[in-house]
Amino acid sequence: MGGVFVGTIGFFDGVHTGHRHLIKQVREIAKKEGLPSAVITFPVHPRKVLQTDYQPALLCGYDEKIELLATTGIDYCISLPFTADLSKLSAEDFMLQILKNDIGLHTLVVGYDHRFGRNREDGFTEYEKIGEDIGMKVIRGEEYQHNGESVSSTKIRNLLHEGDIEKSNYLLSYNYTISGKIVEGYQVGRTIGFPTANIRSWERFKVIPKLGVYAVLVHIRDIIYEGMLYIGKRPTLHDDPEVSVEVNIFNFNGDLYEQSLKVEFIDFIRGDIKFSSIDPLVKQIHNDKEMVLNRLKAIK
Helix, strand or coil, X not given: CCCCEEEEECCCCCCCHHHHHHHXXXXXXXXXXXXXXXXXXXXXXXXXXXXXXXXXXXXXXXXHHHHHHHCCCCXXXXXXXXXXHHHCCCHHHHHHHHHHHHHCEEEEXXXXXXXXXXXXXXXXXXXXXXXXXXXXXXXXXXXXXXXXEECCHHHHHHHHHHCCHHHHHHHHCCCCEEEEEEECCCCHHHHCCCCCEEEEECCCCECCCCCEEEEEEEXXXXXXXXXXXXXXXXXXXXXXXXXXXXXXXXXXXXXXXXXXXXXXXXXXXXXXXXXXXHXXXXXXXXXXXXXXXXXXXXXX
């Protein structure tokens, strides 16, 4: 049996606890086989290649995903460009031509519910049979569950849309983040004592959590600041058509325009509210800041 890797394949959006459980199994099997371990992933969501107007909701961009995979202890991360031609291959041709001949896979560890090949029509039983025919060992990975529930990227996206940051972070195994460039905003925050930096995410398809106020940690040039982040349409001030992501950074003075930063979500504080005027809005923001500081103090 030829081949130099024990590996698994998937999109791995978010590299969450379920993914990490599978990758841990790959590493353990690789150690027994005396071979290096590998994760094979795609730089662009396969559905995006097949449907150009499809807008995937992503937990992480490609560069972020590679960084997260590097924290799993895997030996190699192999990036496989997904193409229309690749999508037309049957599972058998994909396993033989791509996984075995091109990549050199010795053992394939299949996620418990993962399907690949044209129309995703085959399942583990078929992969196992194909493996026997082409000389590749195929092993089914064990499912990871949290409190009796399976963990998936879709579940985590839904939790973020509900504002359940604590559970999202737990299932991810790290705090959810948004990274981006600071762009010009209305600058109204300065006039009410809460200047904000408006963030344009590097990843245009990044999941934006529920509208509202959040306790966050802000990473700027290797320094971490506490902060209060707002996601919404500024209903009291402008009622914008576009959702704004802006952060008030505590104890920071300086111009961040056109610079980059990363915000790390710690907890959801409250939903977006339309106030009757500026005064009750300002009063609420002061209350929000107190709640944010108390929440951040609790994680120290």
